[in-house]
Amino acid sequence: MQSILRGGNRVLISRSTDVYTNLALERYLAENIKHQPKTRLLLLWRNKPCVVMGRYQNPYVESDIKYLNDKQIDLARRYSGGGTCYHDFGNLNLTILTTRQDYNRKKNLQWVVNTLNKAFNLTLYITDRDDIFLDTYKVTGSASRLERLYAYHHFTLLLRADLNELRRSLKSTDHMHITSKATSSVRSSVLNLSDQNNSITYENTLELLIKTFFQWNNEENTSNYDYIDSLLYYEQTKNIENELKSKKFIFETTPPFVYTIENKKQTIEITVSNGIITDIKGNDLINEKKQFIGQLFHSVYDDIHKLKTNYLSE
Amino acid sequence: MSAISAFLFRRTLQFQPIRQLHLTKCLYQERYFTKKHEWVQIIDTNKKQNEIRIGISDYAQRALGDVVYCELPAIGTKFKCDDTFATLESVKAVSDCYMPIDGEVSTVNDKLKDEADLINKSSYENGWLIQAIIDDKNKKNIPSTLMNEKQYEKFLEANKEASDH
Numbered sequence: 001m002q003s004i005l006r007g008g009n010r011v012l013i014s015r016s017t018d019v020y021t022n023l024a025l026e027r028y029l030a031e032n033i034k035h036q037p038k039t040r041l042l043l044l045w046r047n048k049p050c051v052v053m054g055r056y057q058n059p060y061v062e063s064d065i066k067y068l069n070d071k072q073i074d075l076a077r078r079y080s081g082g083g084t085c086y087h088d089f090g091n092l093n094l095t096i097l098t099t100r101q102d103y104n105r106k107k108n109l110q111w112v113v114n115t116l117n118k119a120f121n122l123t124l125y126i127t128d129r130d131d132i133f134l135d136t137y138k139v140t141g142s143a144s145r146l147e148r149l150y151a152y153h154h155f156t157l158l159l160r161a162d163l164n165e166l167r168r169s170l171k172s173t174d175h176m177h178i179t180s181k182a183t184s185s186v187r188s189s190v191l192n193l194s195d196q197n198n199s200i201t202y203e204n205t206l207e208l209l210i211k212t213f214f215q216w217n218n219e220e221n222t223s224n225y226d227y228i229d230s231l232l233y234y235e236q237t238k239n240i241e242n243e244l245k246s247k248k249f250i251f252e253t254t255p256p257f258v259y260t261i262e263n264k265k266q267t268i269e270i271t272v273s274n275g276i277i278t279d280i281k282g283n284d285l286i287n288e289k290k291q292f293i294g295q296l297f298h299s300v301y302d303d304i305h306k307l308k309t310n311y312l313s314e
Numbered sequence: 315m316s317a318i319s320a321f322l323f324r325r326t327l328q329f330q331p332i333r334q335l336h337l338t339k340c341l342y343q344e345r346y347f348t349k350k351h352e353w354v355q356i357i358d359t360n361k362k363q364n365e366i367r368i369g370i371s372d373y374a375q376r377a378l379g380d381v382v383y384c385e386l387p388a389i390g391t392k393f394k395c396d397d398t399f400a401t402l403e404s405v406k407a408v409s410d411c412y413m414p415i416d417g418e419v420s421t422v423n424d425k426l427k428d429e430a431d432l433i434n435k436s437s438y439e440n441g442w443l444i445q446a447i448i449d450d451k452n453k454k455n456i457p458s459t460l461m462n463e464k465q466y467e468k469f470l471e472a473n474k475e476a477s478d479h
Contacts, residue, residue: 055401055408056383081383082406130406146409148350148396181428183382183403255383256427 004228005029007036009217011210011225014045019076019087021230022047024241026095027079028233030150035099042213043095043154044206047087049162050074051169054082054143058182058254060174065301073169077250080154082143083185086169090160090192092202094209096153103151105130105142112140112157115212116205120197129186132157137191159202160194177308180257251275251298259297259304261311268311270304272297345438346460347371348414349469353438354460356453357445364453365420368399369442370411373470375434379405384430386422386444393417393446400443402433414460417446 004012012029014022022045033041050073051063059065059075062084068075087093096108109132113124124134132140132155142155170185194200214222230237243249252275259270268282270292277292277300288307292300345353351374357365375381383403393399398410399419422444425432432441461469 054403054406056385056403079408080406081403081408142406144407146407148410148412181383181430 004226004233005033007034007039007041009039009041009214009219011042011044011213013206013225013227014043014230015227016230017046017048017089018230019047019050019052019074020241020244021237022093023052023076023078023244024237025228025230025233026152026154027240028237030097030145030147030152032236033097033150035097035150037099038102039098040102040213040217041095041097042209043097044209045093045095046089046091046202047093048074049086049088049165049169050076051084051086052076052078053084054183054185055079055253056081056183056255057084057185058178058180058257059251060259060301061172061178061180061182062175062185063169064171064173066173066305067171068169071169075250076244077253078143080143080145080152081183083141083183084170085141085156086161086166087156088161088165089202090158090162090194092157092159092205094155094157098151100146100149100151103144103146103153105144105153108153109140109142109155111212111216112155112209115208116193119208120193120200122193122196131188133188134191134193134196136189138188139191139193157205158190158192159200159205160192163190163192166190174259177259177261178257179260180255182255182257247296247298248275252296261308263311263314265314268307270297344462346414346456346462347466347469348412348460350412351377352411352414354414354456356456363447364450365445366415366417366448366453367442367445368411368414370433370437371466372437375437375441378402378407378409378434381430381433384426384433384443386426387419389419389422391419393419402430411443413446415446415448415452415456417448417452419444420447421445 014025016022026043051068053059053062055078106126109126109130113126113132116122117124122134124132127133130142131138139158140155142153144151144153210225211222254275256273261268266283270277271279275296277295277297280289280292343356343358345355347353351371353369353371355367357367381402381404385401387399393413394416395413397413399413400411402409423442435441
């Protein structure tokens with residue numbers, strides 16, 4: 001149990017495909033590993049279909065919440081910044097964990113680009129927003145978290161993801177109604193690496209990245225990687241996992257926003273702060289005011305949706 | 315150097331620093347810095363309490379990049395030195411700000427709600443993060459536990475030579 005927390009250049013692969021478990025594991029490792037300067041830990045993970053948004057984003061702006069519920073696609077908020085992405089088994093997640101001083105996104109991405117370009121004959125490049133593009137298509141989204149003693153940079157890699165599901169899940173029906181200072185995603189067209197080179201699979205990419213990771217970090221032993229069974233660390237990670245799963249963290253930590261419904265007769269403005277509806281403005285909304293003020297927005301979302309449909313059809 | 319010019323040179327040196335210090339004292343209190351690049355400034359008020367203002371340095375804001383979101387604490391929250399008191403998002407990275415000293419939050423900079431990038435544009439003036447009440451003991455210890463501007467500049471110089479990996 002203790003050896004999982006030793007420092008040095010290491011590769012760990014999570015066996016779990018649950019997004020909350022994996023995010024909790026990532027944080028647990030970040031906070032507890034004895035990070036050594038000038039070394040890197042690579043965590044590799046995959047999730048069953050889910051949507052993951054950045055720390056200060058608004059889920060209603062970034063995805064179709066109803067669709068996610070209907071299709072039982074998990075919705076998660078991560079601790080790092082950046083935009084929203086869709087994960088499934090065709091997407092590989094990489095986390096590079098270092099001391100705060102050694103944090104360097106460009107170097108991490110350069111390693112991946114060099115490795116994949118060489119092995120699969122691709123022309124990947126890094127943009128100034130620290131994304132990896134192939135041509136005009138985005139294949140990687142990245143984000144980071146910096147704390148006092150450690151920092152991590154994690155990013156996705158589209159290998160063989162279901163791009164139709166991706167587009168459908170990330171298509172919001174509410175974004176035009178919401179004004180806020182939450183971080184917005186910068187949208188791009190996406191592409192799977194396997195579309196460019198059909199020989200690319202999750203297995204061969206994993207093997208390749210592990211081998212070249214050790215080479216990059218001047219480690220001779222290129223088979224020093226471990227699989228993590230998250231159940232073994234359940235006691236240590238359960239509090240983090242429970243926070244990640246909670247409606248409080250997912251919905252109520254959304255930055256303040258105003259939900260506006262406009263029709264010819266009037267404009268309705270619903271103000272939400274810390275997840276709670278604090279005010280409704282409009283010409284004649286006495287019943288609605290009684291019904292909604294003080295409620296958690298995500299709990300009454302279906303009713304708000306009905307309100308929207310009614311008012312917009314007037 | 316001739317004797318006269320040496321004498322004049324010494325006199326100039328004597329005057330310069332004193333003049334600067336005097337001006338500084340009139341306009342604003344000196345800032346003190348942490349190794350994590352936060353700054354502390356004692357605010358001159360007539361109240362009996364010791365109030366300080368906290369922000370991040372120019373070096374920190376440049377390292378962060380454009381701040382797009384700022385999460386500030388609730389007024390009344392008590393923090394210990396090194397506790398996370400605020401979190402910033404910039405260029406897809408979320409980073410914490412650490413308390414330079416024990417204190418209780420008295421005010422937060424509301425302007426940052428709509429203009430988080432004030433932290434970049436004016437890290438020492440309009441882009442301050444919070445104000446906090448501190449006790450006498452901590453106030454007295456500021457010059458010995460934190461770096462003054464000159465010491466901070468030396469610290470930045472020394473750390474520039476961190477080797478590449």
